[in-house]
Amino acid sequence: MTTGGTRTGLTTRADVEAARARIGRTVRRTPVLRVEPAALGGAPGAAPVALKLEMLQHTGSFKARGALNALLTAGDLPAAGVVAASGGNHGLAVAWAAARLGAPATVFVPETAPGAKVAGLRALGADVRLVGTRYAEALAAARERVLQTGALAVHAYDEPAVVAGQGTVGLELAEDAPDVDTVLVAVGGGGLAGGVAAALRGTARVVGVEPVGCPTWHRARAAGVPVDVEVGGVAADSLGATRLGALGFAALTEAGAGSVLVDPDAVLAARHLLWQRLRLAVEPGAAVAAAALLSGAYRPQPAERVAVVLCGANSDPVDLA
Structure with missing residues (x-):
């Protein structure tokens, strides 16, 4: 499928690479920050966690x-x-x-x-x-x-063009953190997660993380097709799609992506901890992926190297103090 393809096609790495050639001089190449696992609830001696700081992108999100x-x-x-x-x-x-x-x-x-x-x-x-x-x-x-x-x-x-563009996050992550085994990424409508899955297919596993109040990928994965879900909760403003997109579903399914749900309290705790320990101000939707590690909803294997995509920062930071 090319970026002009149908909404039922499969986004490929070639589509993502074409998108990067098109937008690469204009969007920011956001940095990757390596942090000790203890900062995100990991066990002592575990591998450092790579944080893709996509909240530093133009307009504050991927x-x-x-x-x-x-x-x-x-x-x-x-x-x-x-x-x-x-x-x-x-x-x-x-x-x-x-x-x-x-x-x-x-x-x-x-x-x-x-x-x-x-x-x-x-x-x-x-x-x-x-x-x-x-x-x-x-x-x-x-x-x-x-x-x-x-x-x-x-x-x-x-x-198609939107999913391919979002996938450029994955290309950068693969180049800046080539040792990563697993990438945790928030799922709403599936554009980012699907694009990253397409970019990393065959090189790193993608795990889609969602709040329990916005389980579009979790429900679609169980049903075998995207299905309507009720949405609400702390991250609904950015992850509040009522149905996973067909393109995201196809890319995540083809890549064999995992699924993890996190509680609202874990999302808020992750957002506060990212600020208090690392001075990273993110919105609740971006804290969802980090919450999977902090809450123990996702437990890496001892030698597993994990990356977390912090995808946005467009919320009022007044409650972070």
Whole structure:
């Protein structure tokens, strides 16, 4: 499948490499920080943990990669600009990418979206529309806008160019931490996890981590197909897709990815610990992957080398003190 393929195709490493060639001069190559396992609840003597600091990306999350790749893949953008539905991070990324290319952006977000994300969208020049309380409602409104105006729709996670762009996180991680055996990555709609799984297939195992209130990959893995789930909880603003995307499901399944669930209290504890011990300020959705280690939901083998993708930082840091 190429980045212009169907939503039911399988994202390949070649797709991800093509995305990197397209966006590599514009997005940031975020650093990898090695930390002692005790800092993340590991046993003494275990291998250091590699943290991929993707919250340092443009707009504060990995989403900039997929959004830019999608717009560049589309070619000439319509006069009506681009439209996105988002819990916040995808909208920020689309607004940023559209601004770089001189196109207007309209972003539909749930009324429950964090104020910091809404303010960020407006600062980037986006026309922000607050609709409903769930991502699915914002998505329906965005689709109606596309039908009315002819604007380009950029799906948050179930679009080939978006998944391939997100997968560039995995390529960088493989180069900067080539000894890693397992990568823990948060799952919402599956764009990041699926892209990373495609990039690392055959070289490192991917484990998708989700809060118990947003189990899209966990439920899809058990059912054999993506299924609708009820979502809520501390990370729902960024991981609140009600169904795993077909592309993410295909990539995660092909890679034999694992699944781990974590409790909301573990997510908040991980977020606070990342700040207190390492001075890393992340949003709850990004703390989910770290929570798998801190809570013991994922227990590495003695010689296993683990990486954790810290995927975003778009939340109010006032409660980290």
